[in-house]
Amino acid sequence: MLPTGARGPRVVAFGGGHGLYATLSALRHVTGNLTAVVTVADDGGSSGRLRGELGILPPGDLRMALSALCDDGEWGQLWRDVLQHRFETDGPLNNHATGNLLIASLWNLLEDPVKGLDVVGRLLEVKGRVLPLSNSPMEIEADIVDNGHTKVVRGQSRVAVAPGRVERVRLFPSTANVNPEVLEAIEEADWCVFGPGSWYTSVVPHLMMPEVREGLGKSKAQILLALNLTNDVETSDMSHGDHIRSFVSYSGGIKPRIVVADPSAIADLDGLDDAVKNHGSKLLLRQVHQVGERAVHDPLRFAAALRDAFEGTITDVTRDAPSN
Incomplete structure (x- = not known):
């Protein structure tokens, strides 16, 4: 159950590790109605x-x-x-x-x-x-194509650093259930936030749980996807537009209402625009990185972007001035 008696929108943030840490460090400035849902495959x-x-x-x-x-x-x-x-x-x-x-x-x-x-x-x-996410420990397995050959890599720590292109990921055991209180939080939420974070080992695993997908489909909550500032080994060949397409694929067709991205991190803005528009989403471009540290989120800058998103103070595409 989401906390009661606190002010702000009711938000559920999904992820793990340093990415979720960055999201929560920002969200705490925006709302007191906050629940973090954490992967359990480390x-x-x-x-x-x-x-x-x-x-x-x-x-x-x-x-x-x-x-x-x-x-x-x-x-x-x-x-x-x-x-x-x-x-x-x-x-x-x-x-x-x-x-x-x-x-x-x-x-x-x-x-x-x-x-x-x-x-x-x-x-x-x-x-x-x-x-x-679940009260049972889980494992991640991925099909990874490296130099034209497909290999199966099992274990979050191994998938995260394995060279090559991730083709597909799976969760074990397939019978693991989602924590009931997570489903209750989704049902009550105004917003569900995914990312930033390691894509296949921290963000996508949540979407692979059928109960989460079903809960998101039934909830009144809107979806916000916060894109990474840099690519890691898992996503070295993925564009920002690819991340949106991947999200919709793993979510079973559930689309983000708003996509937050830092303009300094985007190599192909037109491609990102196309992916956002093709899925009926809105793009919010904001400088959310720390000054002098383009790979690190600034909690207050990130919080300001999230507040704008939650309050609906953006147009279809909002662009910042060139980043510092």
Whole structure:
């Protein structure tokens, strides 16, 4: 359920890792009615080790989302730093994040992923709520074409860095269910926000869950797609227009109402315009990158763009002046 008693539109943000962190860091300035939905397929680093040893959901991306929503006061910022702290040792604790261990401990004690995350949220006085996409750990598998040959790559950490063109991705187990509270949040939402983030390992997995697609189709919520500032290995051959076409394909025909993009990141603006118009969407061009850091979102610039989108203060195509 989306938080009650807070001001602003009811927003559900989907993603994982640093991309969702950027979205939440901006959205917290726009609304207090905020729910983050996080992928649960991470199998690398501290999260992967805890997942393998304890049989739990990978906690890392959930930890990142909680950190992004910490209260701005001294208490919240202290706990944000505690959550993000990583140990550097010559022993088994090396590279484990404190927040991952805290979340894993609460899950062990409470035997309920959502209750454990809610406890951490209260401790950190977060602005919003964080939910796992599913209460079951999942795996990502991709068909990747490299030098004319198709190979099957399994595991989020491997898919994210595998060279070649991603042809298709799959989720395992196929029987995994979406967290019921995620579906409730979608039903109540005014807006559902996808991106930015690793396309095939953080954004697309949400759309591959039939229950999510069905929920989006039934909800009154409008869809906003925030495009990446740079391409990563997963999408090295994709244009911004390709991202929109891919979104509609994986969503089963559900189209974004608004697409947010930074003009400095677009190599083919005409192609992006065509893709947006062909799907009946609106394009909002805004400088959302940090000054001097074109690959990093600025929370306040991004927040201003999202506020414009939510308030309907854009025309069919809104373009900024040339970016700094």
